[in-house]
Amino acid sequence: MKKHRTRTSGAFLLRHLLLLTFLVITAYPLLWMVLAAFRLEGDAQLRPLALPAPWTWQNFAQVFTSGSFGDAYLNSLMLCSGSVLLSIALAAPAAFAFAQCRFRGRHALFMLFLLGMMIPVHVTLIPLNRLLGNGALNLKGSLWALVGPYVGFALPITMLILRGAFAALPRDLLDAGRIDGCSTWGIFRHIAMPIARPALATVVIFNFLTMWNEFAFALTLLGPGQTTIPLALSQFKGEHDVQITLVSAALSLVVIPLLIVYVFAQKHIIRGLTAGAVKE
Amino acid sequence: MSHRRYTPYLFILPALAMYALFVVLPIADSLRMSLLHWSSPLLPPEFCGLDNFRRLMSDSVFWHAAWHNLLLLTGSLLLQLPLAMAIALLLHQRTIARGLFRTAFFAPMMMPTAAIAVLWQYLYEPESGLLSSVIRCWQSDFVFPWLSDPGSALLWIFVTICWQYTGFHMVLYLAGLSTIPNDYYEAARIDGANEWQICWHIALPALRPTIAISATLSIIGSLKYFDLIYLMGGGLPEKSREVMATYIYRLAFEQNQGRYGYGSAAAVCLFVLALAVVIPLQARQLRTAS
Incomplete structure (x- = not known):
């Protein structure tokens, strides 16, 4: 009985580890995008994996004025x-x-x-x-x-x-x-x-x-x-092809409102997407 | 319900008119235009019979495009769907923060495909993109032109497709798994079955209808690829960048093209292919649904 339990908890751990890996693969590109939106251009070229240094709002301002x-x-x-x-x-x-x-x-x-x-x-x-x-x-x-x-x-x-x-x-x-x-x-x-x-x-x-x-x-x-x-x-x-930071700001402005809507309307969205399919 | 004989038709008429004008009629118009020799919007069209189709059959770009649709479909069926099912099976058991995982995996479906294309073009940036940067943690001089490498670009686009759709199929499988009564699992456990055996002998057979649905959606969807391919394949030579829908668009609307007749012939091929795929797959569904 004891042996059985340790094996299940090992499986439990492994399962969460795998799920976490998928979570990182799904979410990290989005996080990277949002971080890039807060960078200065040189920062994005030189240290694309670090946190922005310094943080800046100027990309968002520029998207609003130029685009x-x-x-x-x-x-x-x-x-x-x-x-x-x-x-x-x-x-x-x-x-x-x-x-x-x-x-x-x-x-x-x-x-x-x-x-x-x-x-x-x-x-x-x-x-x-x-x-x-x-x-x-x-x-x-x-x-x-x-x-x-x-x-x-x-x-x-x-x-x-x-x-x-x-x-x-x-x-x-x-x-x-x-x-x-x-x-x-x-x-x-x-x-x-x-x-x-x-x-x-x-x-x-x-x-x-x-x-x-x-x-x-x-x-x-x-x-x-x-x-x-x-x-x-x-x-x-x-x-603005070469300006990753600027385009990332534009992307964030498009994607973040949608993600917020999604969190609240999840049920309806999933029902709509599967309606075409789940008709036995 | 009792009603006058013509009442239901009055209820349907406005929708039917709209549908006829913007869906049915254009398809019929495509059929007509596919028989015209019309190489520029400025020249008057001439009737040319099946000549456009004859030329299409020996057009290697068209065949490559169709081949790419098929490759993407095969990839979806053999890699993406099993992956989605595996994640669903992992998530279906007792899991910490299950709602969070589910919400996050599905989130990419919310983005406009155009936004996904723009984002992933930066992830695939040869030097400063996310992928190259991550690989450089191990291999300090790594640079790779992901999306302009004709040999492998389609594979990288397929990775993006998986990122976009795996969560959707996972939700389908989770819904399928939730229909299995708990008694089945308990009975199997009492009989001493391990997790593998439960997956294999209980979950998998019960998921068969869901697998059919998710495969059907993949097959129908595989003919609809456009946004991602059009936006991400820009740096590739003609033969390695097209799927059928993007080829139709490029023939008709890209600079110096305006080949409405020839493009319509390609569109008719796509339409016939879609019918040929949809009718046998959906025959039962169409019958029971109506």
């Missing part, structure tokens, strides 16, 4: 909130119909929507550039150009998550609404939507982050002078 990060933050904020609202306004009624109504073609239609989750968006870069650039909708270079693609490609996952929530609504409640004289729209609006609030929170947070982090469409469809956070970051890297 277009103020605009980028504002752009991303407007673009993503608008697109999230629109994607839910469109997807929620459809998800309700798919969950609660029987009608011809519902299987085929739902499958058509689901496919959008699995196709690489890059297939549509060239035609969307034509449609939004010089085709019917001349939006090239304006932020509006991104709303359509963002909403279009957010619809499948939004519908999948919301349909799950609407399908779980208690039947009695819907019947009660019907007896009280609610229309289908009334039931959706006044009974289903309030109950589905947790799922709505998941969709809002998840879609917002997906759009916030999107790169390929922004790169293709935005003209000069317009930018979003990921695009601004890659451009900033291009312009």
Whole structure:
């Protein structure tokens, strides 16, 4: 018995040692980035592994004054909130119909929507550039150009998550609404939507982050002078390539707010990311 | 639920219109453009049948790009997923600060991929980057051009991919492990099974559905690589830097290219490949989900 116990505690130690190793591999690059943001340029070249000496705020100040990060933050904020609202306004009624109504073609239609989750968006870069650039909708270079693609490609996952929530609504409640004289729209609006609030929170947070982090469409469809956070970051890297400290400050300004959001919204984010997968 | 016959269609119509305009129609437009000879946005396009596809089949950059997608996928399936599962198995047992580990491992998933690309370009800086600096602790003159070495750059990019996604797959496996009733473990322990045997004979079989999900996501995801490759592969020769999505982008939008027809043909190949992969993998899921 005693021998058994010492062996388990050895395993216990080894397990934590391995986990700590992975923790260092995951977290150290981020720590290194934040430290680099507080260095002077020469310090970063000569002693990249030591603590900053001296510590300085000047990189952050310079990012704010020289880069277009103020605009980028504002752009991303407007673009993503608008697109999230629109994607839910469109997807929620459809998800309700798919969950609660029987009608011809519902299987085929739902499958058509689901496919959008699995196709690489890059297939549509060239035609969307034509449609939004010089085709019917001349939006090239304006932020509006991104709303359509963002909403279009957010619809499948939004519908999948919301349909799950609407399908779980208690039947009695819907019947009660019907007896009280609610229309289908009334039931959706006044009974289903309030109950589905947790799922709505998941969709809002998840879609917002997906759009916030999107790169390929922004790169293709935005003209000069317009930018979003990921695009601004890659451009900033291009312009200040040799100044590790400056780019690290910009990176920190992008990443740290996201990590803070993550700590509070972890549950929703993980649920959103696994929703496409965990459907037996 | 009772309703008028056309009511559900009214509920779906707005979403369908948006989806048709920005997802379905562009894909159809790609099919059309892939049949056009259109080598510059300034010239009028001409119909050329399947000529673009014929040229694509003998385009070695395209084949290299597809090969890179396949290599990254193989790496994910053979290295990343087992690693994620191993970490999940370690973390699933009684662990100090378990929440902290879980939160930290998943954190890279929160970053924009563009930010990961920028960060890792500095980690891979030949002289003053984190990796070279750490190795210099043992080997004082170490300098290595990680991301501009055509032979190994893809491997280093793959390391970054693992850094980004391993935590996500680990969360999937943790969720799978949490569905195994505790009785199973206890019964096995009473029967005298050691930790290895428990992993092998109880956890692994129970994880089979999770493995299927995580592999499916890796396979679908492997065709979607763009941001990381586009941003990190800039210093490489053409043949060693592309995956399919970046090649499409470069053909159409990079300086002096504007090859919409040829780029669309490459896009159609990617689309067909995605369908060919998704339909058999997801057939059951699509059927049960709808």
